Amino acid sequence: DIQMTQSPSSLSASIGDRVTITCRASQSINNYLNWYQQKPGKAPKLLIYGVSSLQSGVPSRFSGSGSGTDFTLTISSLQPEDFATYHCQQSYSSPTTFGQGTKLQIK
C-alpha cells in the first residue's frame, strides 16, 4: 500500500496568515492527490482533487500544488472557518490511502 505522510501533524496560525500543509507519498502517485477538510464531529469535505482542481464552491484562497511524491495545500489568508483538520488522499492505486491528518488551530 502507498503510505501518505502529512506534515506538520498540527499547526497554530492566526487569522490572515498564509498556511502550507505538506503531503508526501511513499512512491509516485502522479497527479492522483486529493485534499479534504474535516471539522469536529463532521464528515470530511472535498476541497481539491487532482492536485490543484478546486471542488465547486470552495473558496479561491485554497490552492494545491505538487507532483510525483510531494504535494502542498496552501491557504492564502486564513479565515475563522478554516480551522479544521486537513487530510490528503492518494487515488492512484488501490487501496486508496489517506494521510494521518493535519490539525489547524487558532494561535
Next chain:
Amino acid sequence: EVQVVESGGGLVQPGGSLRLSCAASGFSFSGFEMNWVRQAPGKGLEWVSCISGSGTTIYYADSVKGRFTISRDNAKNSLYLQMNSLRAEDTAVYFCARRTTWNFQPSFDYWGQGTLVTVSS
C-alpha cells in the same frame, strides 16, 4: 440535493455483529461506486470497502477482509456493511462516501455524517 445518511452504529461486544446502512438521495445511485471509510477515535481516515454501481465489483481492506461484507440495493438507493467477528480495533466512526471522477481524477465528493461503532465488553 445530494445526501447520504448512515445508520446502524452502536455498542457491540467483541466477536459480535452489526449491520450499517447508508441511505442515498439526490443522485442516480446506481451510477456511482460507493465506499465505506472509517475513522478511529483521534485517528486518520481509513478506507474499508467499495462496491461498483452495479454491485458486481467489490474490494475490501485487508484489515476487514473475510469479516465484513459490503452490498447495495439500487432499488432502495441503499448501501450496507455487514460487520461480523468485530474486534476492539474496529471501533470507529463509519462514513459512507460517494466516489466520483472529474477529469479522470477519482475522489470522494459526498460523505455522510457517520455512524459510531464501539466494540467493547
